[in-house]
Amino acid sequence: MVDFDSMLPQALSGEAAIEDPEQSRILDAARAEFVAHGFRRAAVADIARRAKVSRQTLHRRCGDKDAIISAVIVREVLQFFFEIESGVSAELTTEERSVELFVTGMRACQQNPIVAAIKEYEPERFSFHSFGEEPEGYPVIRTLLALQIAPGRMQAAERAVELIIRITATLLLSPTAIFPMDTDDDTRAFARTYFLPIIAATFQVDDEENA
Structure with missing residues (x-):
């Protein structure tokens, strides 16, 4: 196994x-x-x-x-993490690192043959209804992403990651001209506009809960 x-x-x-x-x-x-x-x-x-x-x-x-x-699927994700480890500087702030991870991840997904096969044959897998049961391997993926964003704030980071993954899955399945992702600059602008507030909000909730 x-x-x-x-x-x-x-x-x-x-x-x-x-x-x-x-x-x-x-x-x-x-x-x-x-x-x-x-x-x-x-x-x-x-x-x-x-x-x-x-x-x-x-x-x-x-x-x-x-x-x-x-x-x-998990092996694909782990390979992705190994590949981006040297490409996204550990010296970046949490916000900058989150943005660059999304840019790199979106580009990788757009080029990945497994993702292309899911979109062609089984787009319902992107609906995330099955993730309500957390299939084997999914917690590893979520934890790795959270560790990349903010290893010292795992509870808040995992909440943010859960939301970001679900939004990303929808965008991969149904791209829209309203939110263009054709270039890294487009993707970077989207992440700064929409994902950074999600991260900030989850950190604020975490601070309030732990106050």
């Missing part, structure tokens, strides 16, 4: 999630099938065939299909 509990400390230490060659091959094969067919239409048998393992081995190493989907 994919060990989600190990992903967070590995990400915090700047280390890649540890996968043995067989597990890595399975997740690579699953990613390729998801890109080609979407999550729902991708068959476990085809993933196993592409990875050159039996279905029994696939289930033993990575769990059922839902667990494989979560593992692929």
